[in-house]
Amino acid sequence: MEAPAIVAIVLGALILVVIFWLIATYNGFVKLRNLVQESWRQIDVELNRRYSLIPNLVETVRGYAQHEQSTLQAVIQARNTASQPTSSMAERSANEGALTEAISRLFALAENYPTLRADTSFLNLQNELTNTEDRIAAGRRFYNANVRDLNTKRETFPSNIVAGMFNFHRADYFQVDQAQVSATPQINFSGIGNAGQIMAHGQAGDGQPGVQWQSQPVQPEYGSSPNGSPLQGGSQGQPEQPGQSGQYGYDR
Numbered sequence: 001m002e003a004p005a006i007v008a009i010v011l012g013a014l015i016l017v018v019i020f021w022l023i024a025t026y027n028g029f030v031k032l033r034n035l036v037q038e039s040w041r042q043i044d045v046e047l048n049r050r051y052s053l054i055p056n057l058v059e060t061v062r063g064y065a066q067h068e069q070s071t072l073q074a075v076i077q078a079r080n081t082a083s084q085p086t087s088s089m090a091e092r093s094a095n096e097g098a099l100t101e102a103i104s105r106l107f108a109l110a111e112n113y114p115t116l117r118a119d120t121s122f123l124n125l126q127n128e129l130t131n132t133e134d135r136i137a138a139g140r141r142f143y144n145a146n147v148r149d150l151n152t153k154r155e156t157f158p159s160n161i162v163a164g165m166f167n168f169h170r171a172d173y174f175q176v177d178q179a180q181v182s183a184t185p186q187i188n189f190s191g192i193g194n195a196g197q198i199m200a201h202g203q204a205g206d207g208q209p210g211v212q213w214q215s216q217p218v219q220p221e222y223g224s225s226p227n228g229s230p231l232q233g234g235s236q237g238q239p240e241q242p243g244q245s246g247q248y249g250y251d252r
Helices: 003-062 069-082 089-110 120-155 159-165 178-182 195-201
Strands: none
Touching (some): 003 069, 003 089, 069 089, 089 120
C-alpha cells in the first residue's frame, strides 16, 4: 500500500474520531442541561407549595395574635416578593432566603402563645412547612450538583470548545444565605394593629394601603426578566426547548 493511501486512511480515521467526539460531547451537554432543568422543576413545585401554605399559617396565627402586625405583615410581604418573577437566580435566592427568615420569626413568635402552639391546625401547618423546607433543601443540593457538573464540563478543555460552538451557557446556583436564615430571630412586639385588615382590605394600621395576597403561580424559571424575555438564558414560565437559545445553550 502506497504512502498517500495510508495517510488518507489515517486522516479519515482521525476525522471520524473527531466527529464522534463532537457528537458525544454535545449529547453530554444536552443531558446535563436537561438534568438542571428537571431538578429545578422539582424545587419549583416545593416553592409553590410553600407559597400556598403561608396564607393559612398567617390566618391561624392571627386568630391568637392579632396585635402582632409587624411580624405578620413581614411574612406577607416576603411571600409576595418571593412569588414574583425575578431577573436572575441570585435575586430569586435572596427572596427565598428572606421568606425563610420571615417564617422562622413567625414560629419564634408562636412560642409566646401556648394556646397557639396547642392548636391542631397550627401544628399541622408547621409540620407541612417543615417537611416542605426539607424537600426544598434536598432539591437544592441535587440542583446545585447538576449545575456544578454542567459548569465544570463547560469550563474544561476540550469540551469548552463544544460549549462555545453551540452556545451552552453557564448555569447559576440556587443558594440561600445560611447566615441570614440561621440568625436568631429578632421579634418586634411593638406593632399594634389588625393583620386581618391588611389581608382583607389592604389597609395598614395607619390607614395607608397595606400588603395584599397575590395569587400568581410561579412557573419554573432559570432567571427571567419581568417581561418574560430571557435573561442569562432563562425564561419566565416555560422550560427551555431544543432548538431555542437559552441559558444552557441551543441545538443547531
